[in-house]
Amino acid sequence: MKITLRQLTYLRALGQTRSFSRAAEIVHVSQPALSVQIRELEDQIGQPLVERRPRDVRLTRAGRRVLEAAERIAGELRALEAEARRGLGQINLGVIPTIAPYLLPAALPGLRAQGSLRLREAPTEHLLSEIAQGRLDAAIIATPAPDLHSAPLFEDRFLLAGTPDQLTLNRGLAPQALDPDQLLLLDEGHCLADQVLALCGLTRAAQRVDLGASSLSTLCALAAQGMGLTLVPEIAAVQESRAFPTLGLIRFAEEPARQVRLVRAQEASDADTWFEPIAQVLSRAGEGLVSQARRRF
Incomplete structure (x- = not known):
């Protein structure tokens, strides 16, 4: 019996996606090439590993047992690679x-x-x-x-950033009381954007000024020009205030934070x-x- 790591990798992708086409995309091979390797693995095992259906693929009992072994082997390989790097x-x-x-x-x-x-x-x-x-x-x-x-490394509190005039109008407000029309956020996918929305009690749909900024520095530049307000973590406050002299920063009465x-x-x-x-x-x-x-x- 000669079972290869390639075959086990393909089976793991198939178990994850339950689709030959999607599994082939994950491992970057053609669907026929993946199917051939799965057939060869079944030949080595001596019994079917997958039930091929018109719109679905399901692992057999033997397939699930082989998949469990494949996951253990993959975990051992990851650990070995990490130890080799650190060596x-x-x-x-x-x-x-x-x-x-x-x-x-x-x-x-x-x-x-x-x-x-x-x-x-x-x-x-x-x-x-x-x-x-x-x-x-x-x-x-x-x-x-x-x-x-x-x-845990440190607690990083949030400050409100904007022009001095804007901050005067919003001084003393809680994050939930900020005007959604004035709030500037990062692109979706940034956890800071999700945290700010949660702190302000908002969703993306409610936040109407969505400029899709990809960096915190971009948000600070826009806020310094009076385009709106944003929340800035403490670790960025000194650097961004030096970069944008017209950017003002104030603290909330009850300071929100991230860990x-x-x-x-x-x-x-x-x-x-x-x-x-x-x-x-x-x-x-x-x-x-x-x-x-x-x-x-």
Whole structure:
């Protein structure tokens, strides 16, 4: 019997999608090529693994057992790849875009002292997927991730940003009382946009000034020109206020906040050697930025 990793990968894609065409797209091969590999795997096993239906594909009992084994093998391979990287001293670290340009410059000297580092900036959903796939060792995010091991780094409170005249009109208001017509948000897919909407008690449909900005700096530039209001996390406050002198920042009476955390896979066997030291470096850098913002605003 000669079962290949390619065949097991194709079966995992088929089990995930229950469609030969969609499974072929995921593994980047043609549908006939995928079908051939599944047939060969069935020949090796000696019994059908999938029930082929006109509009659906269902795994047989034998197919489910082979899929369980394939998932275990895939997990072991991801762990092996991660250990091999770290054996070379490399840590693959992800970070969301509303944290990366502010926290990383402050943390990089300390991070470099921990060894070779490869950084990946992407939205939360992508980072969590890459941790699950073994492509990232850890990620800096600002939303809960209950399936991952998490280390809290620091609390990052939100300030209201706009021109001084706009801020005078909105001083003392709670986030829920802000005018939706004035609120500027990031593109969909950014967790900061979802957090701001939740804090303000709004949905995308209710927020009518939707400029589709892709970065926090763009929002601050628009707010500095009187285009509207936005919420800015403390770690970005000092840098953005220096970049845009006409941008004003004020605090809410009851300050909303996000919890920044470092997450990794639960099963990372060698995490004791690198995870906590990196968390300490990031926590110190973040607390330093937050302290600067609280002294100034």
